[in-house]
Amino acid sequence: MTTAGQNTATLERRCRMLMLAYPARYRRERAEEVIGTLLDTTPEGRAWPLRRDVAALVLGGLSARSGQNHRLGTVTDLRFIAMLGCAIYLCAVAASPGYFGLGAFIPNYSQWQAWAATILIWAAAFVPFLARRPIVVSVAVLAAAAAVVDHIAGTMPIDVGVSLLPSLLPILVPVFILVMLSGESARPPRIWLLLPGLVVAEAMVAQLLAVTAQWYPAFLWAPRIPLQVGLIAIAIAWIGIDARPAAAVALAYYLLELQYLAFFPTAANQHPAIGGAPQVGWVSLLNWTLTWDVWWQALTLAVPLTALAVWRTRRQAVL
Amino acid sequence: MGKPVIPMREPTYFVLASLLQGPLHGYAIIKRTEELSGGRVKLATGTLYTALDRLAAEGYVTLVSEEVVAGRIRRSYGLTDAGSAALRAEAQRMAEAARLVTEQQPTGQPGRLGRKARPA
Numbered sequence: 160m161t162t163a164g165q166n167t168a169t170l171e172r173r174c175r176m177l178m179l180a181y182p183a184r185y186r187r188e189r190a191e192e193v194i195g196t197l198l199d200t201t202p203e204g205r206a207w208p209l210r211r212d213v214a215a216l217v218l219g220g221l222s223a224r225s226g227q228n229h230r231l232g233t234v235t236d237l238r239f240i241a242m243l244g245c246a247i248y249l250c251a252v253a254a255s256p257g258y259f260g261l262g263a264f265i266p267n268y269s270q271w272q273a274w275a276a277t278i279l280i281w282a283a284a285f286v287p288f289l290a291r292r293p294i295v296v297s298v299a300v301l302a303a304a305a306a307v308v309d310h311i312a313g314t315m316p317i318d319v320g321v322s323l324l325p326s327l328l329p330i331l332v333p334v335f336i337l338v339m340l341s342g343e344s345a346r347p348p349r350i351w352l353l354l355p356g357l358v359v360a361e362a363m364v365a366q367l368l369a370v371t372a373q374w375y376p377a378f379l380w381a382p383r384i385p386l387q388v389g390l391i392a393i394a395i396a397w398i399g400i401d402a403r404p405a406a407a408v409a410l411a412y413y414l415l416e417l418q419y420l421a422f423f424p425t426a427a428n429q430h431p432a433i434g435g436a437p438q439v440g441w442v443s444l445l446n447w448t449l450t451w452d453v454w455w456q457a458l459t460l461a462v463p464l465t466a467l468a469v470w471r472t473r474r475q476a477v478l
Numbered sequence: 479m480g481k482p483v484i485p486m487r488e489p490t491y492f493v494l495a496s497l498l499q500g501p502l503h504g505y506a507i508i509k510r511t512e513e514l515s516g517g518r519v520k521l522a523t524g525t526l527y528t529a530l531d532r533l534a535a536e537g538y539v540t541l542v543s544e545e546v547v548a549g550r551i552r553r554s555y556g557l558t559d560a561g562s563a564a565l566r567a568e569a570q571r572m573a574e575a576a577r578l579v580t581e582q583q584p585t586g587q588p589g590r591l592g593r594k595a596r597p598a
Contacts, residue, residue, distance in 0.1 A: 189527065191550055191551045192504065192550075192551050192552065192553055193504075193523060193524075193527055194550070195504075195505075195547075195550040195551070195552060196503075196504035196505045196508070196523050196526070196527075197523045199505040200505060200508055200523055208523075209522070211520075211522045212522045212523050212524065214522070214524075215522030215523065215524030215525045215528075216522075216523070216524040217524075218524065219524035219525065219527060219528045220524070222528060223528070223531070
């Protein structure tokens with residue numbers, strides 16, 4: 160074989176490798192055609208495609224994975240953003256130990272029961288993106304979660320005399336919205352699940368660290384920060400290809416803050432019988448000193464993220 | 479589909495313009511686009527196929543023929559009526575914008591509003 164022939168073979172192999180950026184279905188349909196064009200455009204004797212071709216393939220592949228190759232219309236885009244926003248919010252709420260999460264709603268729970276409920280709520284967040292019949296599967300998952308919660312409620316030493324239902328609304332309402340929005344045929348790209356997946360990973364790491372914290376208290380927070388910053392960084396970097404996931408992250412932040420404000424445990428909304436588990440109440444919404452960190456988060460994270468996503472979505476609409 | 483997307487990005491405009499004479503395959507579109515734009519628009523292959531996907535989804539171009547050349551599939555794309563209309567609408571818009579400048583009679587004192595032109 161001549162050197163030129165070897166170069167062509169190497170070039171083709173590298174083109175094929177770069178095509179891995181595209182989803183498998185796209186590759187099956189288009190890879191041969193795209194590689195043919197790449198071999199034609201690359202100057203004779205090169206073993207690598209031109210630098211701009213490499214960059215365009217990686218970006219093109221990621222944008223194809225993000226479903227950016229056709230305009231779906233504003234309604235579908237908003238539906239996708241709402242679905243992902245609810246999913247990220249649910250993953251975060253279900254996991255947060257002690258404060259937002261089940262621990263806040265359900266006192267006297269045993270560890271494994273709370274974890275079972277948390278995992279079921281995570282499942283409910285992912286089902287509408289993946290299941291063929293999201294409504295049926297979600298109802299099944301929620302029924303299982305309800306059984307666990309009911310079991311936990313049954314083990315309480317005293318009859319608290321209050322319904323758990325209002326406390327569970329911040330979970331039930333988003334699950335309901337998520338299932339309703341997934342009813343139509345088009346689903347958000349599966350790669351979007353990376354973001355709620357990161358939230359779940361963060362919660363797992365946090366739980367593992369909580370176990371070791373009694374010996375190494377510093378480990379409780381340090382490794383979680385890169386994961387949280389990573390979530391925001393990925394959402395911002397993603398804006399280069401697709402602004403919708405960033406808009407969803409911002410939405411999830413707003414939902415979390417709303418939930419935080421509604422359940423902030425103040426003396427006014429605590430029920431003495433259930434060990435200070437906060438109940439629904441908007442008391443803290445007007446309390447500036449209590450809610451300062453919520454406003455601070457909104458101003459520094461969610462609002463700029465929303466602005467960036469809106470700006471980029473308008474550019475994305477241009478053909 | 480609906481009404482044409484305006485304004486278009488420059489590469490989109492030249493890709494559509496390259497198909498005015500008839501259907502072309504990927505490599506030919508890249509060459510023709512570069513030629514038509516006087517070497518300004520150099521499309522990367524990945525960019526071209528992303529643009530073709532979006533234009534096809536928009537109903538502006540369509541797959542015209544498939545052939546196998548040297549053991550590799552080669553597809554040719556052509557302009558649809560909707561694509562042709564969108565291209566013309568964009569050309570019209572740019573022509574009107576250009577006319578504002580090209581048909582302007584030089585009036586008034588030169589340099590009255592801005593800095594005076596410096597002598598060479």
